[in-house]
Amino acid sequence: MSMTAENVQWPPSLWTAQTPPSPDLPVLQGSLQADVVIIGGGFTGLSTALHLREAGVDVAIVEAMEPGWGASGRNNGQVIPTLSRPDPEDLIARHGAAGERFVAMLRDSASALFETVRRYRIDAEHEQAGWVQPVHSPGRIKIAERRFKQWSKFGADVELLSRDQTRDMLGSDAWHGGFWNRTGGHINPLALARGLARTVLSLGGRIYARSPVIDFERRGDRWVVRTVQGEVSARALVLASNAYSGEFSKALAPAIAHEVMPVLSWQMATQPLSDNVRKTVIPARQAMSDTHGELYFARYDARNRL
Ligand SMILES: Cc1cc2nc3c(=O)[nH]c(=O)nc-3n(C[C@H](O)[C@H](O)[C@H](O)COP(=O)(O)OP(=O)(O)OC[C@H]3O[C@@H](n4cnc5c(N)ncnc54)[C@H](O)[C@@H]3O)c2cc1C
Incomplete structure (x- = not known):
């Protein structure tokens, strides 16, 4: 282009x-x-x-x-109040007091965004429906457990999900459990x-x-x-x-x-899904991105495309 x-x-x-x-x-x-x-x-x-x-x-x-x-x-418009890899204790061990401030900012970041959007009446198809990180392999359940333990300690509104809870939330039994942050969501x-x-x-x-x-x-x-x-x-x-x-x-x-390395990422949208399908596929409309290094992610848009 x-x-x-x-x-x-x-x-x-x-x-x-x-x-x-x-x-x-x-x-x-x-x-x-x-x-x-x-x-x-x-x-x-x-x-x-x-x-x-x-x-x-x-x-x-x-x-x-x-x-x-x-x-x-x-981008995909997922509002995610964590970083991909480091958890709170990693940040604080490395950056001390600045790390503590950064963790507090991250913890509150999704709510701060949604509050800004509401305060200024920005029409951006926003939904504070939560963000879920399902676990794609049995070994990675440790990531969810670690995340849950650390973010709970720092006052985030999070939950550790069992395999059954993750299946009910996402409509698929591909996952082995998950980490749920209720303050996340998605936006256009x-x-x-x-x-x-x-x-x-x-x-x-x-x-x-x-x-x-x-x-x-x-x-x-x-x-x-x-x-x-x-x-x-x-x-x-x-x-x-x-x-x-x-x-x-x-x-x-x-x-x-000179530091920029181009990487391709693919995103696709379905046709709007029927009410019937949406009863089982992410019925509560959370944003999700999983634990793959190259993550798999999904969310509904305002017209019910996945
Ligand atoms: C495929 C993809 C999916 C993603 N999904 C998510 C997601 O779901 N959730 C999430 O939180 N993040 C996601 N991200 C990351 C997120 O999009 C970025 O972190 C964020 O948009 C960066 O914003 P920015 O303002 O720093 O940069 P940008 O939005 O890239 O803005 C930089 C701006 O600088 C301008 N510019 C450049 N050079 C000049 C110049 N010489 N003069 C004037 N202007 C200039 C450009 O035109 C551009 O508008 C995703 C990213 C990608 C690529």
Whole structure:
């Protein structure tokens, strides 16, 4: 796919087909000032801007294409309040007090997201139905037991599921048990990104779209971020360009771009499933992703596609 900002071509997907368009956003032109400039309008950039606006900070996002164009508008929308591998005690053993703060943030992260969505009335097909991690081999039941023990100790709303409970929850006897976090769930990720963009605008933040940043530099005590048609000078800079850091400009952040290794991941959607099928297949509509290294994951969307 060509990476030209003039003509934003969204990759065809379930999310692009069923999500209302992005708000109208200007291209960055001329020389502007802000307290904080953010490169990239995915969840990282948008959430940072929202929280800065809540604190009264003048903020401008400069996005190469449109909000959610990167991973934020292309993912499975599972809201998962854990990390893939490390559990709380691993994080604290390695990072001490910072690890403790991070564990508390992770524990509350799903609820914080759903509260933000409710508070700002973001219409993103969100469902706080819980997140389940079924265990795909008998040996891996230890992962669920360890997770349950550690997250219980740190006050998370979690449960260890037997084989029978997992079968009833997911409608399949392929699993050997599971770990359930009640605060997780799922959301239409592109609708979330576009909703966050609308919220940032409503709070007085600025977002420039179709404006790839060429490079940034320190001038005196300020950061200056440059595009073909304009620049933003700010006291602070947040680089939130993620895996796309090398796509629009080789000069943006070469050290980050060199760390990126492309990996393909497949996602498919069924036709909407009947009420009858949904009585047995994940009847309570949790999001699920299993213990495979390359995980298998599933969730319903708002139209009952799995
Ligand atoms: C297939 C897949 C499934 C996933 N499933 C889940 C899931 O179910 N749950 C979950 O929590 N996470 C999931 N993730 C991970 C999640 O999508 C990412 O962690 C998250 O979206 C990262 O957000 P971000 O804002 O950091 O980056 P991105 O959303 O990638 O945003 C980076 C932005 O920077 C912009 N940019 C880049 N270069 C420039 C430039 N030079 N100038 C201006 N802008 C620039 C890009 O256009 C892009 O919009 C999944 C990821 C993938 C790929």
